[in-house]
Amino acid sequence: MCVGGAVVGLTGGIATGKSTVSKLVGEAGIPIIDADVLARKVVEPGTRTLKRIVAEFGEDILLGDGQLDRKKLGGIIFGDEGKRRALNGIVHPAVRWEMLVGVVKCWIRGHRVCVLDVPLLIEGGLWKWVGKVAVVSCPREVQLQRLMARDSSTEAEALARLNSQLSIEEKVGYADYVVDNSGEMAELQGQVSRFVREIIPPSINEQGLDR
Numbered sequence: 427m428c429v430g431g432a433v434v435g436l437t438g439g440i441a442t443g444k445s446t447v448s449k450l451v452g453e454a455g456i457p458i459i460d461a462d463v464l465a466r467k468v469v470e471p472g473t474r475t476l477k478r479i480v481a482e483f484g485e486d487i488l489l490g491d492g493q494l495d496r497k498k499l500g501g502i503i504f505g506d507e508g509k510r511r512a513l514n515g516i517v518h519p520a521v522r523w524e525m526l527v528g529v530v531k532c533w534i535r536g537h538r539v540c541v542l543d544v545p546l547l548i549e550g551g552l553w554k555w556v557g558k559v560a561v562v563s564c565p566r567e568v569q570l571q572r573l574m575a576r577d578s579s580t581e582a583e584a585l586a587r588l589n590s591q592l593s594i595e596e597k598v599g600y601a602d603y604v605v606d607n608s609g610e611m612a613e614l615q616g617q618v619s620r621f622v623r624e625i626i627p628p629s630i631n632e633q634g635l636d637r
């Protein structure tokens with residue numbers, strides 16, 4: 427999947443603001459491939475991935491309508507590394523395949539830059555396959571507060587998720603760009619505008635985003 431600097435991997439800790447950043451990047455005309463969206467698609471009823479999850483975690487992991495009970499599965503895997511690894515081993519190959527398909531589609535449509543929004547870009551090793559790595563960062567306390575507010579979760583639930591990932595400091599160590607999301611939304615907009623200018627190759631910048 428490595429195609430020079432034109433595939434940018436966007437990551438960060440949970441609730442640091444990756445989706446918020448990728449929405450703004452998308453509004454600037456850059457295609458976004460969102461691993462969280464793909465991770466939902468590959469477990470839809472009838473998929474091979476969902477069948478493998480049921481084989482691993484039991485029929486009880488399904489809701490009455492056959493959908494994955496995401497809340498229950500989250501309760502099982504965040505806080506149990508062995509179970510989380512087992513789930514990752516089932517879901518991640520399917521997500522990686524979908525991301526590759528997404529990149530090829532972008533290229534076929536004539537785009538020469540795209541952003542992969544992948545929460546576990548570093549943990550899963552995908553950072554080696556993208557041209558550049560961008561990390562959205564904010565202090566841990568801000569991250570925790572945003573996570574609890576967004577998901578209406580308790581501090582214990584939020585900490586279990588947060589501790590399932592590498593720290594932001596470690597992720598920043600892999601970054602070609604850091605998007606600082608410690609401040610207000612208005613400040614983030616400025617950060618994202620700079621980021622977009624940096625990731626658009628000069629030859630494309632002169633002609634507009636599409637070839």
Ligand SMILES: CC(C)(COP(=O)(O)OP(=O)(O)OC[C@H]1O[C@@H](n2cnc3c(N)ncnc32)[C@H](O)[C@@H]1O)[C@@H](O)C(=O)NCCC(=O)NCCS
Binds near residue numbers: 439495496521590
């Ligand atoms: C456990 C599941 C069902 C919980 O679903 P839920 O709707 O509550 O959360 P959602 O999928 O929206 O994820 C929210 C955030 O949790 C974090 N997260 C999700 N899965 C993992 C994981 N395996 N390890 C660490 N963090 C994770 C990410 O930061 C993600 O952005 C779901 O997260 C899942 O299927 N995870 C395994 C797939 C995965 O790794 N997805 C992340 C991108 S590939």
Ligand SMILES: Nc1ncnc2c1ncn2[C@@H]1O[C@H](COP(=O)(O)OP(=O)(O)OP(=O)(O)O)[C@@H](O)[C@H]1O
Binds near residue numbers: 575614
């Ligand atoms: N600068 C900001 N100021 C205030 N709230 C913010 C800011 N940036 C993001 N948020 C809020 O913080 C929460 C987390 O942001 P977001 O969902 O974009 O994070 P994420 O990194 O994509 O999370 P996940 O890893 O779960 O996908 C959201 O409710 C979002 O609206």
